[in-house]
Amino acid sequence: MATPAQRPAQKLKTGHSRWVRISHWIVTVSFLALSFSGVIILMAHPRLYWGEVGNDLTPALIELPISRNYKHGGWENGNAFFSAANSPVSANRTFAIFNKNGWGRSLHFLAAWFFVLTGLLYLIAGILTSHFLCHIVPRRAELKPQSFWRDLKDHARLRIRAGTGGPHYGPLQKCVYFSVVFLVLPLMVVTGLAMSPAVTSGYPFLSGMFGGSQSARTIHFFAFVTLMLFLFVHVVMVIKSGFKRQIRAMTLGK
Amino acid sequence: MKKNQLITRREALITGITSVGGLLLTGCSKKLPPTYGNILRMGDALTYAAQTGLLSRESLVKEYSHKDISSFPAINTTNPCDPSKPNPNEKYQQLLRNGFADWRLSIEGHVARPGSYSLADLKRFPSRTQITKHTCEEGWSAIAEWTGVPLGRVLDGAGILPTARFVSFYTYDDWADSIDMLDAMHPQTILAYGMNGRDLPVPHGAPLRLRVERQLGYKSLKYLERIVVTEEFDDGGEKGTIQNGWSWYAGI
Numbered sequence: 001m002a003t004p005a006q007r008p009a010q011k012l013k014t015g016h017s018r019w020v021r022i023s024h025w026i027v028t029v030s031f032l033a034l035s036f037s038g039v040i041i042l043m044a045h046p047r048l049y050w051g052e053v054g055n056d057l058t059p060a061l062i063e064l065p066i067s068r069n070y071k072h073g074g075w076e077n078g079n080a081f082f083s084a085a086n087s088p089v090s091a092n093r094t095f096a097i098f099n100k101n102g103w104g105r106s107l108h109f110l111a112a113w114f115f116v117l118t119g120l121l122y123l124i125a126g127i128l129t130s131h132f133l134c135h136i137v138p139r140r141a142e143l144k145p146q147s148f149w150r151d152l153k154d155h156a157r158l159r160i161r162a163g164t165g166g167p168h169y170g171p172l173q174k175c176v177y178f179s180v181v182f183l184v185l186p187l188m189v190v191t192g193l194a195m196s197p198a199v200t201s202g203y204p205f206l207s208g209m210f211g212g213s214q215s216a217r218t219i220h221f222f223a224f225v226t227l228m229l230f231l232f233v234h235v236v237m238v239i240k241s242g243f244k245r246q247i248r249a250m251t252l253g254k
Numbered sequence: 255m256k257k258n259q260l261i262t263r264r265e266a267l268i269t270g271i272t273s274v275g276g277l278l279l280t281g282c283s284k285k286l287p288p289t290y291g292n293i294l295r296m297g298d299a300l301t302y303a304a305q306t307g308l309l310s311r312e313s314l315v316k317e318y319s320h321k322d323i324s325s326f327p328a329i330n331t332t333n334p335c336d337p338s339k340p341n342p343n344e345k346y347q348q349l350l351r352n353g354f355a356d357w358r359l360s361i362e363g364h365v366a367r368p369g370s371y372s373l374a375d376l377k378r379f380p381s382r383t384q385i386t387k388h389t390c391e392e393g394w395s396a397i398a399e400w401t402g403v404p405l406g407r408v409l410d411g412a413g414i415l416p417t418a419r420f421v422s423f424y425t426y427d428d429w430a431d432s433i434d435m436l437d438a439m440h441p442q443t444i445l446a447y448g449m450n451g452r453d454l455p456v457p458h459g460a461p462l463r464l465r466v467e468r469q470l471g472y473k474s475l476k477y478l479e480r481i482v483v484t485e486e487f488d489d490g491g492e493k494g495t496i497q498n499g500w501s502w503y504a505g506i
Contacts, residue, residue, distance in 0.1 A: 045393030052318075053387060055394035057325035077332075077457070081323065081450040088325040092332040092457050101391050102499025103294060109506075110297025197389050198305050198468045198505025202313040213387075214395060 015166045015254040020131065023122040024250055026114055031227070033111035038224060040104035043067035044097065048221060052212030057089055061218060067098045116189060126181075135167040136178050142171035155237075163241035165249030173237075180230055184223055191220040295501075302503035309505075311436050315467040318385040318397050323450060326388070326396040328457030331427035334477050346426040346477070354461040359445075363422075363483035366413030373447060373461055379403040379411070382444055390471040391504065400465050401448030406439040409483065417485045423464055426477040430490030432502075433466055433473060442467045445478065470504035 016024075046069055047060040054060065056075065063071060074095025080087040126132040142148065151172045154160070161170075169177065193199045194207040194216035210216040238246045333339075335347035349357045358370040383401040390396075409421070414435075422432040437443055444465045447454055454460045459476025466473040472495055482488070489496055496502050 041393065045390075047394070052322070053324045053395040053397050055325065055327050055390070055396050057327055075327075079455070081326075081452075088323055090326050090328055090455065090457060093327055093329045097392070099392060105391065105506075106294035106298055106499070106501055109301055109501075110294055113297050113300055195389070196506040197315060197387070197470065198309060201315040201468050202309040204316055213389070217393065 015249050017129065017131070018253070019122070019125050019129075020167070021250055021253065023118050023125075026118045027122070030111040030115040030118070031231075033107060034115060035224065035228070037104045037108040037111065039066070040100050041108060042221065044069065044099045044101050044104075046070055048218040049214040050211070050218060051214055052207075054214045056093070057091055069095075069097045072097065112189075112192065119185065119189075131167070132181075135169060136174060136181065138171055138174040138178065142174065147171060158236075158240055160237060160240035163238075163246045163249070165245055165254055176230065176233075180227070184226055184230070188220065188223045188227070191216040191223065195220070298501040298503060301501075301505070305503075305505045306434075306436060311440075313468070314442055315386055318387070320385065320399065322397050323385065323399060324397045326398050326458070327394070328455075329390070329392075331429075331476065332457040334425075334427040341428070343426050343428075350456065350460075357461050359462060359478055360480045361408065361412045361483070362480065364415040364418040364485055365409070365483050366415060367411075369412065371408070376403050376408070376445060376447065376462070379407050382441075383448075384442055384444070384465075384467075386442065386465070386467050388471045388474070389506075391500070399448075399450050400444060400446040401451075402444040402446035402462075402465065404441060405443045405445055405464070406441070408445060409438060412483075414483060418483045420484045420487055422482040422484055422488050422490065423475045423478060424480040424482070424490075424493070425475050426479050428493050429475055429495055430488075430493040431473060431475055431495045432484070432488060432490065433469075437466055437468065440466075440468065468505055470506060472500060473504050 042064070043066050046064040046066045047054065047056070048062045048064070049058070050061050072095045074093055075091040076094055078089050078091040080089050082088070126136070148171050151170050155172055190206065191210065193203075194210055195213045200207045200213065207213040207216055210219055334343040335350060336342055354373060358372050359376065360368075360370045362368045380403070381401055382404050383399060385397060385399045388396050388398065405421070418435065420432045420434055421438040422430065424430050433443075442465070445462055446459075446465050447462050449455060449458055454463060459478075462478045463476040464474050464478060489502075
């Protein structure tokens with residue numbers, strides 16, 4: 001066993017482990033497939049709600065101007081279900097909506113299987129090899145405001161150190177990786193499951209904890225936006241820190 | 255004694271191995287829904303296997319209170335005999351004109367007593383009323399109160415043969431789809447003739463629609479005409495909902 005003081009120095013010499021490289025690229029491909037198919041699915045109904053239910057006949061939280069389905073008219077024969085003044089209504093849709101959910105959804109879930117299974121193996125390996133403890137979890141010293149702010153300012157000015165081609169991450173980088181791996185990606189999976197009628201019949205707390213499956217759908221979308229921002233910054237940082245070298249390190253090792 | 259066990263270890267092993275084989279050899283499995291050699295269907299088959307394996311077969315969906323009932327869009331077919339649409343169904347038009355007095359639901363296939371049921375026949379079965387959430391594959395959802403007869407009771411009445419594995423549904427608006435016996439016998443799977451305290455309205459599938467609460471809305475077919483209990487999976491031919499690329503299993 002190396003002492004904690006020796007460990008970082010030793011790891012500096014090594015590149016990314018093989019299992020990190022393999023899982024990185026499987027997750028990358030499945031993430032891109034999930035993002036693409038997710039947007040296709042969202043285009044079929046580009047309205048977001050808060051709560052248990054929401055549809056074209058109830059108010060939306062946000063309407064996204066994507067696809068021709070955005071604020072489409074095309075409703076006729078509105079009928080109240082009850083005689084009360086604020087009764088829920090039924091109406092017939094006459095508008096031919098954009099809907100590519102057949103292959104969109106199947107692709108989404110095929111990619112989700114790759115993502116979830118790879119993610120689970122990654123988490124197990126990360127714990128067993130101390131990868132998380134050594135490289136991902138920020139150290140207390142790194143979280144000191146002084147050093148943290150300096151790192152943040154350097155990034156904001158795009159003063160990026162050349163990459164080492166290995167898991168030697170800066171304080172800000174660690175915080176972001178930590179958040180993505182342990183917060184945003186699991187949130188993505190859990191909010192996804194919270195939309196499933198079958199899964200929530202067995203585990204109702206999954207949608208209950210978000211205040212309903214439509215709330216979960218809205219959170220799922222904003223978590224996606226967060227991951228898109230992450231992807232953009234991540235790619236910019238890879239380019240600024242030496243694109244060729246970094247890609248080679250994440251693919252072939254050193 | 256061994257015969258009485260529900261599943262022996264050897265059977266479980268063989269089932270497990272053939273199920274995995276079924277996932278790899280898409281389209282060859284008898285245990286899983288068809289995959290048509292399409293790569294996308296592999297994910298669907300894995301989801302089906304995982305959900306039927308990991309979730310309790312008895313798990314019930316949440317039932318809501320009357321105040322939770324929401325507005326409810328009617329989409330796709332809103333009237334099978336709409337003259338402005340291609341192929342308006344004349345048979346349905348006659349039934350509608352008579353207030354569905356002549357409507358009969360036919361139950362065929364692997365049952366001991368095939369036959370047909372009028373609305374009055376179905377209403378003589380003990381009824382079930384449930385306020386549940388309809389999750390549309392498009393992304394929206396709605397809550398309504400449904401009244402009807404549990405499909406399992408009707409099938410038991412017709413006498414399901416031991417060979418039966420799937421239940422197929424055919425409708426007046428030219429759809430066909432099927433569910434497995436797990437969902438068919440589920441207590442919340444009902445043939446609904448009432449919605450929100452009234453007769454089922456035409457836009458929502460009058461006179462009778464299916465409610466399969468643990469799957470997406472498209473499995474809850476409207477305008478039921480015929481139910482066939484089958485031993486082999488039937489993709490519904492040209493009318494099958496899976497023909498437009500939708501996953502057969504939609505527990506999601």
